[in-house]
Amino acid sequence: MTFGIVAVFLSGCSRGVENDLADYQQRLSRLLDEPKVAVELPPNPRMPRTQEVQTPIPEISISLLDSMRLDRCRVGQLVAERNSSLGRVQSTQSRVLYEIQMIAALQECLASPAADEERIAELLTSALAHKVDTLPLWFDRFLTSESVIRERMRVSRSTLNLENTQQGSASVAALTYFADVFTGLSTDPLGYQVDPEHWNEHMRHLGQNNFLSDFWRTQQVVHGYLIELNNMLNDAGDKVSCQGQSVPQQAHYLQNVMHSLWIAELQTKLARLQGYEQQISAQLRRLQQFVRHEPWQNYIEELIGTESHGEYIREHSREHAQQYQGFLAQCGFDITN
Numbered sequence: 001m002t003f004g005i006v007a008v009f010l011s012g013c014s015r016g017v018e019n020d021l022a023d024y025q026q027r028l029s030r031l032l033d034e035p036k037v038a039v040e041l042p043p044n045p046r047m048p049r050t051q052e053v054q055t056p057i058p059e060i061s062i063s064l065l066d067s068m069r070l071d072r073c074r075v076g077q078l079v080a081e082r083n084s085s086l087g088r089v090q091s092t093q094s095r096v097l098y099e100i101q102m103i104a105a106l107q108e109c110l111a112s113p114a115a116d117e118e119r120i121a122e123l124l125t126s127a128l129a130h131k132v133d134t135l136p137l138w139f140d141r142f143l144t145s146e147s148v149i150r151e152r153m154r155v156s157r158s159t160l161n162l163e164n165t166q167q168g169s170a171s172v173a174a175l176t177y178f179a180d181v182f183t184g185l186s187t188d189p190l191g192y193q194v195d196p197e198h199w200n201e202h203m204r205h206l207g208q209n210n211f212l213s214d215f216w217r218t219q220q221v222v223h224g225y226l227i228e229l230n231n232m233l234n235d236a237g238d239k240v241s242c243q244g245q246s247v248p249q250q251a252h253y254l255q256n257v258m259h260s261l262w263i264a265e266l267q268t269k270l271a272r273l274q275g276y277e278q279q280i281s282a283q284l285r286r287l288q289q290f291v292r293h294e295p296w297q298n299y300i301e302e303l304i305g306t307e308s309h310g311e312y313i314r315e316h317s318r319e320h321a322q323q324y325q326g327f328l329a330q331c332g333f334d335i336t337n
Contacts, residue, residue: 016161017218017269021225024261025232031254032239034232041224042309044155044216045302048295053144055293057137060130062123069120073109078102092146093203096138100185100194103131107190132189139182139290148207153303156213159221162269167211168276174202175283182290215276219309222273226316233323237330251331258324270317277310 029036062070062079070076078101082090090098106128115121143149152171160168177198184192206212240250281304288300302308328334 053293074105140292152212155216171211179286236327242331
């Protein structure tokens with residue numbers, strides 16, 4: 001397995017979990033007389049290319065003449081916007097919103113005088129059935145091909161400081177919103193209402209906020225550090241010569257470092273990271289049911305499944321805590337404190 005090498009740059013900015021881990025590694029290295037080696041990052045899953053997860057979606061067209069007859073209905077307005085120069089280059093998420101809005105607009109038009117003409121009524125009915133039938137395909141297109149979604153599902157090069165909870169909460173809220181919308185439309189496509197302002201607000205947040213991308217990177221970095229830290233802490237009691245009745249001074253130093261950094265700082269931040277993971281994973285599981293392409297299903301599974309960084313972080317954190325308890329017991333410290 002090929003691993004990348006993480007470079008750690010410490011700055012005067014607010015301390016993030018990566019800086020705390022680097023500091024902890026440096027201190028353990030000195031106290032345990034272990035070499036401080038570059039931390040190797042476990043590999044991330046490969047995001048499928050857009051071409052791998054995109055299939056054609058059948059279209060239905062309304063002629064210019066018919067759309068002019070519908071100019072008093074919202075259908076005519078939406079068709080005109082879709083055929084405009086901006087409409088022809090709209091983003092994937094804008095197209096999905098258009099498809100959702102068309103379902104409501106077609107129903108409105110069918111209930112208006114515009115549908116008094118039999119041919120127009122048949123056209124509207126056929127278009128409505130088509131929009132409802134193809135809506136699941138647009139959900140899949142949104143989740144696998146929308147550039148903002150792909151960017152947030154891609155691992156960045158930056159880590160979180162885990163102190164700004166506002167961005168994390170807003171990102172989870174956006175995922176929850178789209179999971180709610182797709183679930184509601186799947187259950188009741190003709191009755192569920194979508195507010196374009198709320199849709200655009202959550203899309204705007206995801207487009208401007210790197211939290212999710214940085215979250216995936218943070219998990220990768222924490223996973224890599226925990227592997228190295230556990231290797232260093234293995235047989236820590238022997239390394240600081242806890243073999244007799246008296247406790248060596250080096251053991252006291254090590255106990256102080258582990259308490260001030262691991263217990264007081266890192267455990268709190270790792271608990272916050274795992275809290276985010278639980279919330280993000282819960283919403284991605286909800287969204288995953290609307291993905292129709294196996295490569296993207298597999299990608300999500302690698303991000304949040306049993307072989308994900310998050311699962312290994314839990315495993316290695318438990319191991320580190322056990323090693324810490326073992327060190328305390330071997331050196332005669334009171335492990336109840």
